[in-house]
Amino acid sequence: MKKIVISTGGGDAPGLNAVIYAVVHACYKRGWEVYGSRSGYMGLLDVDELVRLGLDDVEDIYSTGGTIIGSTNKGDPFAMPVENLAGEMTVVDVSDKILHNFRRMRFDCHIAVGGDGSLEIARKFAEKGMPVIGVPKTIDNDLEATDRTFGFDTAVSTATEALDKLHSTAKSHDRVMVVEVMGRDSGWIALYSGISGGADVILIPEIPFDMEKVCEKIMDNALHEKHYAIIVVAEGAVAAGGKVISKGMGEVGRSELLLGGVGEWVASEIRARTGKDTRSLVLGHLQRGGSPTTFDRLLAMRFGAAAVRLIEEKKFGHMVALISPNMSAVPLEDAVKSRKKVDLNNDKVFTAREIGICLGD
Amino acid sequence: MKKIVISTGGGDAPGLNAVIYAVVHACYKRGWEVYGSRSGYMGLLDVDELVRLGLDDVEDIYSTGGTIIGSTNKGDPFAMPVENLAGEMTVVDVSDKILHNFRRMRFDCHIAVGGDGSLEIARKFAEKGMPVIGVPKTIDNDLEATDRTFGFDTAVSTATEALDKLHSTAKSHDRVMVVEVMGRDSGWIALYSGISGGADVILIPEIPFDMEKVCEKIMDNALHEKHYAIIVVAEGAVAAGGKVISKGMGEVGRSELLLGGVGEWVASEIRARTGKDTRSLVLGHLQRGGSPTTFDRLLAMRFGAAAVRLIEEKKFGHMVALISPNMSAVPLEDAVKSRKKVDLNNDKVFTAREIGICLGD
Amino acid sequence: MKKIVISTGGGDAPGLNAVIYAVVHACYKRGWEVYGSRSGYMGLLDVDELVRLGLDDVEDIYSTGGTIIGSTNKGDPFAMPVENLAGEMTVVDVSDKILHNFRRMRFDCHIAVGGDGSLEIARKFAEKGMPVIGVPKTIDNDLEATDRTFGFDTAVSTATEALDKLHSTAKSHDRVMVVEVMGRDSGWIALYSGISGGADVILIPEIPFDMEKVCEKIMDNALHEKHYAIIVVAEGAVAAGGKVISKGMGEVGRSELLLGGVGEWVASEIRARTGKDTRSLVLGHLQRGGSPTTFDRLLAMRFGAAAVRLIEEKKFGHMVALISPNMSAVPLEDAVKSRKKVDLNNDKVFTAREIGICLGD
Amino acid sequence: MKKIVISTGGGDAPGLNAVIYAVVHACYKRGWEVYGSRSGYMGLLDVDELVRLGLDDVEDIYSTGGTIIGSTNKGDPFAMPVENLAGEMTVVDVSDKILHNFRRMRFDCHIAVGGDGSLEIARKFAEKGMPVIGVPKTIDNDLEATDRTFGFDTAVSTATEALDKLHSTAKSHDRVMVVEVMGRDSGWIALYSGISGGADVILIPEIPFDMEKVCEKIMDNALHEKHYAIIVVAEGAVAAGGKVISKGMGEVGRSELLLGGVGEWVASEIRARTGKDTRSLVLGHLQRGGSPTTFDRLLAMRFGAAAVRLIEEKKFGHMVALISPNMSAVPLEDAVKSRKKVDLNNDKVFTAREIGICLGD
Numbered sequence A, B, C, D: 001m002k003k004i005v006i007s008t009g010g011g012d013a014p015g016l017n018a019v020i021y022a023v024v025h026a027c028y029k030r031g032w033e034v035y036g037s038r039s040g041y042m043g044l045l046d047v048d049e050l051v052r053l054g055l056d057d058v059e060d061i062y063s064t065g066g067t068i069i070g071s072t073n074k075g076d077p078f079a080m081p082v083e084n085l086a087g088e089m090t091v092v093d094v095s096d097k098i099l100h101n102f103r104r105m106r107f108d109c110h111i112a113v114g115g116d117g118s119l120e121i122a123r124k125f126a127e128k129g130m131p132v133i134g135v136p137k138t139i140d141n142d143l144e145a146t147d148r149t150f151g152f153d154t155a156v157s158t159a160t161e162a163l164d165k166l167h168s169t170a171k172s173h174d175r176v177m178v179v180e181v182m183g184r185d186s187g188w189i190a191l192y193s194g195i196s197g198g199a200d201v202i203l204i205p206e207i208p209f210d211m212e213k214v215c216e217k218i219m220d221n222a223l224h225e226k227h228y229a230i231i232v233v234a235e236g237a238v239a240a241g242g243k244v245i246s247k248g249m250g251e252v253g254r255s256e257l258l259l260g261g262v263g264e265w266v267a268s269e270i271r272a273r274t275g276k277d278t279r280s281l282v283l284g285h286l287q288r289g290g291s292p293t294t295f296d297r298l299l300a301m302r303f304g305a306a307a308v309r310l311i312e313e314k315k316f317g318h319m320v321a322l323i324s325p326n327m328s329a330v331p332l333e334d335a336v337k338s339r340k341k342v343d344l345n346n347d348k349v350f351t352a353r354e355i356g357i358c359l360g361d
Helices: A016-030 A095-104 A116-127 A152-172 A188-196 A211-224 A254-260 A262-274 A284-288 A294-312 A347-354 B016-030 B095-104 B116-127 B152-172 B188-196 B211-224 B262-274 B284-288 B294-312 B347-354 C016-030 C095-104 C116-127 C152-172 C188-196 C211-224 C254-258 C262-274 C284-288 C294-312 C347-354 D016-030 D095-104 D116-127 D152-172 D188-196 D211-224 D254-260 D262-274 D284-288 D294-312 D347-354
Strands: A003-008 A033-037 A050-052 A080-083 A089-092 A109-114 A132-136 A175-181 A201-203 A229-234 A244-246 A250-252 A277-282 A318-323 A326-331 B003-008 B033-037 B050-052 B080-083 B089-092 B109-114 B132-136 B175-181 B201-203 B229-234 B243-246 B250-253 B277-282 B318-323 B326-331 C003-008 C033-037 C050-052 C080-083 C089-092 C109-114 C132-136 C176-181 C201-203 C229-234 C243-246 C250-253 C278-282 C318-323 C326-331 D003-008 D033-037 D050-052 D080-083 D089-092 D109-114 D132-136 D176-181 D201-203 D229-234 D244-246 D250-252 D278-282 D318-323 D326-331
Touching: A003 A016, A016 A033, A016 A109, A016 A294, A016 D347, A095 A116, A109 A116, A109 A294, A116 A132, A132 A294, A152 A175, A152 A188, A152 A229, A152 A284, A152 A294, A152 B284, A152 D294, A175 A188, A175 A262, A188 A201, A188 A229, A188 A347, A188 D294, A201 A211, A211 A229, A211 A262, A229 A262, A262 A277, A277 B277, A277 B284, A284 B152, A284 B277, A294 A318, A294 A326, A294 D152, A294 D188, A294 D347, A347 D016, A347 D294, B003 B016, B016 B033, B016 B109, B016 B294, B016 C347, B095 B116, B109 B116, B109 B294, B116 B132, B132 B294, B152 B175, B152 B188, B152 B229, B152 B284, B152 B294, B152 C294, B175 B188, B175 B262, B188 B201, B188 B229, B188 B347, B188 C294, B201 B211, B211 B229, B211 B262, B229 B262, B262 B277, B294 B318, B294 B326, B294 C152, B294 C188, B294 C347, B347 C016, B347 C294, C003 C016, C016 C033, C016 C109, C016 C294, C095 C116, C109 C116, C109 C294, C116 C132, C132 C294, C152 C176, C152 C188, C152 C229, C152 C284, C152 C294, C152 D284, C176 C188, C176 C262, C188 C201, C188 C229, C188 C347, C201 C211, C211 C229, C211 C262, C229 C262, C262 C278, C278 D278, C278 D284, C284 D152, C284 D278, C294 C318, C294 C326, D003 D016, D016 D033, D016 D109, D016 D294, D095 D116, D109 D116, D109 D294, D116 D132, D132 D294, D152 D176, D152 D188, D152 D229, D152 D284, D152 D294, D176 D188, D176 D262, D188 D201, D188 D229, D188 D347, D201 D211, D211 D229, D211 D262, D229 D262, D262 D278, D294 D318, D294 D326
Parallel strands: A003 A033, A003 A109, A109 A132, A132 A318, A175 A229, A175 A277, A201 A229, B003 B033, B003 B109, B109 B132, B132 B318, B175 B229, B175 B277, B201 B229, C003 C033, C003 C109, C109 C132, C132 C318, C176 C229, C176 C278, C201 C229, D003 D033, D003 D109, D109 D132, D132 D318, D176 D229, D176 D278, D201 D229
Antiparallel strands: A033 A050, A080 A089, A244 A250, A318 A326, B033 B050, B080 B089, B243 B250, B318 B326, C033 C050, C080 C089, C243 C250, C318 C326, D033 D050, D080 D089, D244 D250, D318 D326
């Protein structure tokens, strides 16, 4: 009999509960016990925050968003901000206490579900001797080490649904609709949702954009009697040259843009340059919530089941990864190193260009 | 045989196409012809913008958002902005030309689907002798003259779905989520979606809000181990006294608030006063788009069918209205006069209070 | 301080949990205690089946289908089937024991949420002296005493979504699709979903149908280049004359029809008479499940909040009812007496006919 | 300038219109003309059934189910059933006429979107000298030659949504729900939707099932206080030994089963063996319709864009295939040969077993 503790850390991603569901079921099948550590490592810092997870605790959770064990950021255990008696904030290393509790509770493994921050902490605990298995969580699908991460398909679906809703209004009112989606460093969500949602223009961080090209595309639409346009902008998209030459406004740098968001800026530029009735919208947290899609549920459950298999195989210090069509393991140190950017030779980029979508270049 | 022309004007509302669908079918049944006037009155100003609508043109449209005949605002026909030869904008009255075209095309009636702006124009045409039937369109459901308008149920559903999505993230991360929904003058969308979406606080234009009460409710949640909150704010909500006393910031008036939107302001206040991790989101145009709900499709079709019945009964100069459970007719001059605000004795307000929702007072 | 017990009985209807949510919140506000009686009256028969309901127990339930306290049918407490020592089934009256437990636990009121069966039992308990408030639950929306019941809008939405899905396939393949929906005695679900889902034919129990008329409508579609059709059939629809004259098969009565369901029978008749490629589908339990629509959540919460208000007003022996726009109370004996059938003078029936839908007559 | 004709054949699959959308856009970009051949090869048999497809014809179609050029089965052009003058049905080979029309219209390539039947016909036309590119269409995702086919993700999503809806009812009423999904020869839809929808039992054609094991799983649920169960059955699932030993009914073979469907049979067996309240449902055509998921839209557009690329590369006689992450081409003769069955070493099968799902063995 083994005793496992699982934690979920970082931003929300639909599928976290499906991972927990699969871990609890796969452990139950082996006769193992599972505990959830609330709010990341809090359950290992303060055992009152540990919760026993049986089959009945996870009965319906695979279809729900969020995480039943919480994911509130309490800070890095290796440098945790705490208030001292004088009321001042200092930083202390609580990792020893966490390791001590882990051993005192006789846990056999910690399954750490998280993004690069959480996985880097997991790696440090592995170095300190804690048997750890990582499960990657990034809604942006931008890890080189795994073909896919859960949450991404749901985020893309939410963004695409929003485009569908805006489409009819844009068309009826001859409007340009600019939608800002997640993607600070990579444009995957923008690219996938833009293609699926019939966008005319998709702007991503990997391709600095030229407002002239964007406006040209919008005006070209009129040639075949299409008097509206849908523009998808990743939040990290930037104008060519790292700056934007705006008509009558002089140059503006990125920081200035971000006051109102790049989507709003693009919209105001389009309005000024084309005279079209233009509106913008920021999807924001809508993309992180909701019931995971079928695709994400299945993927998340596969990650969870594979994590338990790795424990059996004693592949500690590794992260579960999808190397299609199989689940595999990569060392935690490799896991979070390299980011998967949108490659301009990617077939989805080809497709976007071939169906006439302007990528801003 | 009669010849009918239909136009749709003003902001988008899911169900416009279902009205057109019903009008075309109800006319087909009677052997009447239907024409659509593109972009409001444009089809009557320039007959190239008239389009014949047969059964096959409307085959699948009842389930779609937007309007197949367009709703771009070209301005008031009684005071239309036009560019003269010198390139200057002037205002001309084109209503005589429209009436002339209407008669020349031998139309028997104009069905004007629109909000208060469009219906007021319809009323003026009725005065000039054009046989007109109005169909009300306001997504805010704020007309005194009719029990319900189409589009509202869809807008509420979109807002509620958004609340559902944000709920799990708020809960997992101990966050306060502030969602700004439509409703400049009335809080119907906020009230309906807030109750249905399990909000803790609902702020509406009809009840000036007190930030102290709002923050008290958020902190009270912790008493029963609820460390998050969902706040729904109608875009027209204002702080008590017409101004807001903000901690450390002095007084701010409404215009200042609206720079970032009242939702953002409420979020920043909550953050400052409670120290809670707080995020805000503006739903905006998402609420006007998408496939109409079943409720709105049925209601819109009833409006359309009733409009055709009124033509048969020669009740020109009237607007179709739902006086439950029947469709009825009210004179156009009464139609747009009075707005239906959220009445504090309304049973939905009672319900909100009884289930512990804070309304800001 | 009062002590309330709530039970949910009979078939599933989306919104049951929203009623429980509102009851628990409205009682919390008053400082009252709420208990749930599992599986109808079981919690009052065997107090181990009673469960205390606090705010945290109902936190997220307003958006979920089913009922958290269960609705398994264990039979009528006034004639409950039990197995005696010899292993034989007998019927015993356990109502005294239930009343005894109710008093012993010092409950002040029982809120019985249920259909006509459960409400009739509630009425008998009221006669015996138990303070009872009824909340109506029928997905068919067929109670004369209340304008609306929760669950109906969700069922209609599910049926309409199914029609939307089948529509594109029917059209692409020139097919006739027959969909059987709920409605043994009344055709409300068929009528509402049929209109909203663009059906060509709607068959309801209130209008005995003539297969000739049905097939005529299907063939007429071809006149305007529509080579497919969508037929919605309520499960209780019957052919004119109480029997069906089928081509080449002689007469078949209703019982025979129901072997494969009336939908399947209608499909086979259409196939035989028109030669069209025809398919049928029974929606069944899909209509009873799922997250309640916004409309149903709000309505259910209003019912729940109103039930608690009635307790305060000591209106025992009454059922909550919606007499638009207010919640009202009707005596339990009147509540379940008369059924609301589809009236042929109903405006929705008018609308259906005017937009060219064949109602089988 | 090239002239392309596209046809869609066989059963419905969400994403057909997205393929057409991408083909039309990718051709427009190259200055090529596209024609749609209605109802498979009909447009090439009778040129009145050819329709010119421009950008405006495909404007909004990527998000819709069905196919705008129709997919009615008129039979195999190499052996087409026709009525002769005497009113008798005979079979004629119309392939020469089709080839003749293809050349007379000066088409450069035929893009044939279809299942194995349509692709086999395409292969024969390629042999006769017609430049053909195939695009695979099977909702069952069972082609060895391509990693994925469009429509499958939508079908799985529809099935999973149905499971979600049934789940709450099953739980509230202590019921067993049996859902029959598509999959005559392979269990992919059942496997994916069953895992994602939290099923207790999944029965697929690849694993002959043992009713004892199925019932054992249902009874085991009670050990952890779960008194309901969800069973997903592929329509082609069979009992171990090719036959079923049913309690009290003797042996029944497969053909007998299929009268009421295997789902209904499984339900009746569970009812008889466990005494549980058991219901069954056949999802049928619901799985083939509706708006394609984001995943399917993107995949379908990639297939469409790749087909046009293949024309440019003159890779006639080939079918587009996804060999992740790139689009590739496989000879038509290899394309339809081998079917991809659920392999028992597949990671999804592992996952199912590890999270405690009974696969009937």
